[in-house]
Amino acid sequence: MANTLLSIQVIPKTPDGGDSIPYVDEAIKVIQESGVKYEVHPLETTMEGELSELLQIVERMHEALVKAGSPGIISQVKIAHYPDGISMDKLTEKYRP
Numbered sequence: 001m002a003n004t005l006l007s008i009q010v011i012p013k014t015p016d017g018g019d020s021i022p023y024v025d026e027a028i029k030v031i032q033e034s035g036v037k038y039e040v041h042p043l044e045t046t047m048e049g050e051l052s053e054l055l056q057i058v059e060r061m062h063e064a065l066v067k068a069g070s071p072g073i074i075s076q077v078k079i080a081h082y083p084d085g086i087s088m089d090k091l092t093e094k095y096r097p
Contacts, residue, residue, distance in 0.1 A: 001085035002037070006054040007078040009044040010061060012070040026068045027061040034060075039088060044076070048088050051081055 012023035028045060031038050034057050037048040047054050058077065065073050080086055 002048045002050065002087060003081060003083055003085055004051040004054055005046055005048055005080040005086055005088060005091070006051075006058070007044045007046040008058060008061070009076045010065065011074040011076070012065050013072040013074075015069055015071055023065050023068055023070050026064050030061045030064050031057060037088070044078075046088060048086075051079070054079075 008027075010024055010027045012020050012027075014020055014023065028040060031045060031047060034047075034053075036053065036057065039046050047057065058075065062073050062075070080091075
């Protein structure tokens with residue numbers, strides 16, 4: 001079982017003040033390619049895995065955005081770390097019908 005949930009909202013600066021959604025899409029693509037369990041929500045994406053692995057994904061997301069032309073990125077990150085295990089499903093099961 002994973003020991004960490006990490007939610008991230010990337011706020012990429014665009015070179016011309018244009019739409020940031022294509023950059024956000026690039027960041028989510030990095031998560032998709034990582035193979036970790038994740039859920040995309042309107043204002044953030046949550047990943048489930050091991051802490052060190054998830055932090056490496058965050059670093060790759062920033063690298064991908066710079067490569068895509070973003071001159072700077074602010075990320076808001078929330079981390080829930082439980083050495084004995086945690087999952088998105090377990091944490092939210094009481095809210096499902």
